[in-house]
Amino acid sequence: MKHLKWSVAAVALIGWGTLASATETLTMWYHGAGNEVESKIINQIITDFNASQADYAVELQSFPQAAYNDSVTAGALAGNLPDILDVDGPNMPNWAWAGYMQPLTIDESKIATFLPGTKGMYNGKLYSIGLWDAAISLVTRKSTLEALSLRTPTLEQPWTAEEFEAALKAAKDSGKYKYALDLGMAWKGEWYPYAFSPFLQSFGGDIVDRTTYASAEGALNGDAAQAWGKWWQHLFTDGYAQADQDGADRDNGFGAGEYAFSWNGNWAALGALKAFDDTLFLPAPDFGKGPKIGAASWQFGVSAKSAHPEGAAKFIEFALQDKYLADFSNGIGLIPATPSAAALVDNYKEGGPLAVFFGLSNAQGTLRPVTPGYVVQAKVFEKAANDIAHGANVAATLDAAVDEIDADITKNNGYAAQ
């Protein structure tokens, strides 16, 4: 019934659009096909926008998330991109560099209060903006901390590397857990750089040297990175975490009491709260250069080929209203991009069960390297982290990763902006 209603509405809109010749059609691609809640919210925004003015009519085409990036690449190669694109934050520089996207011109005052991770800046220009962000925390239980007599870390005073080590050791020695720490090794792909490269950055290393983005030498194989590698490997060799995890353990292990700590995102937080009333979401430990977690999620931007960039920007600006930010947060549990939107969401308003994530995202969120080469660097980092977890020689693995990243940068003429 609902689908019928939508088709009727769509047909009506299209019909109306052809009648009123002044209306320009803007196409939009979105990654959320198959998610009913998400589709409903985005469709609501589009309907509201189309009703609010007569110049533009937005049309939505949804793709499954797993096929979305491939579709954009294929669409771009075929010269067939929509007006409005949806882009995963760390991919944006690659698409901007490749000429898929153009800078987004919206009023800066509109995004002044947005979380830093939601603003897609590249080469000093805004290309994309997110209605939400995601954040990671160290999930545990109050009773666990008490039983192991550990201090509760705070945003102002997170655990130091030593405290974190002591916590893991205490959890392991208690013998009550299968593993002290659930890192989510089961989630391959972007999870590795998103979740684990902030550890490396907290050690003082990085995936690539961000001052030049011309090489990873020294950043990914310098002393800080070697220290990270040894620490990362010891988590597995000392039995604190498992290098191979199956998906079911990742999804249910913490709730089943198999892990004392779980490194997981806000999207899993409600499940953890359901499993235990005393679930705590702790900030990332500080390994020397400050506590860090990954930032940036899906964002909206304007395709380079759009004939009506001002219309596309107008739509994106329209979507940035607090009520839509709140809708997305209520619907799929993401962190609303502004404090005023957070106040509208039960989970994220002051005192809400997930409010802590808003603070985490604001205080610890660190962007993944903002460079077109990130797409490749993420894969290289994933392999290196996985190999080290399985016992590969740390120095040799990091050297090889540096060589691969540097070779890729050279092959692309340094990813110079056009």
Add this chain to the structure above:
Amino acid sequence: MAGPAIALILVFVIAPFFLAVGFSFTNQRLVSPNPAEFTGLSNYRQLLGMGVLHLDPLKDAAGAVVLDDQGQPKLPELRKITRKNPDYPQFDGMREWFSWASGEGRTYVLACDVVFMTAIINTFIFVLVVAPLQGGLALGLALLINQRLRGINVFRAIYFMPVVVSIVVVSLLWSFIYDQREGILNNLLSALSFGTMPRVDWLGNPSTALGAIIFMSVWQAVGFHMVIWLSGLQTISPTLYEAGAIEGASKWQTFRYITWPGLRNTAVLVLVVITMQAFGLFSQIDVMTKGGPLDSTQTIVFQAIQRGYGKQDISAGSAISVILFVIVLSVSLIQRYLTREKA
């Protein structure tokens, strides 16, 4: 009449092949604003470059060998030599592939791309194990079901079933079977051994992962080759078997002197097809292990796709495809030569 077919083959087989050869000599990217440039053989050099290096132990001022913490002779650090060392430009960017102790020091075989070398070795291991095993098992099954028994079609259907199911689905199912904690294989082994056998993480352990994938691949495609053998078996004239029976031939003699010679051409076909399919090992890897753990299941095709598509480096992916083409072509020619009709 053949027009449409030829056009399709031209567009989807011949043209991509020549494009791949062309791309492999450039720095073509999947996504890039830069035009591709001709780079000669650099992609091939980057993939196949190798070097041999012998390192002698460090000596102190008096000429005595320096020992490390474990009392072993201390060697110069390899990464100091292979990383931007102006004295050894020929080894720049190379990594240790394997090494052995020789004399007082160690001899290293270095490779520009250790992962690709590992992928080549793994693919050859896979082919060398799968080709005889799958061919032999398929023949055994074909002999078993080539009988006039009631309900034999049920068995034929059962053996053939894995072939019909998509390899992606089969791979997913087998990753559940191989699971360390809940996997049926571990449950079975532990029940059979009364709990004495430790639970193995079949796909997570570098020493078992490739074996696990080989086993599963043999099982999956064995039914297909069984059908080919079966068709071969059914072309053998029954009069030959009757003659054999009259002469009092034993079962083995019947097989050796009637069945096997009659299957000659089928055997060549099965061998060549299995070999070519085995060189293309990809789906199982992509679904089950992604080349890990520690590169123990890297394969040539997986690397080609990983680089060409995942890392957006079409030129390197193309170069790998060309190398694979040369390998498969040479192996097929050798097979043709060895199985030729001797005049």
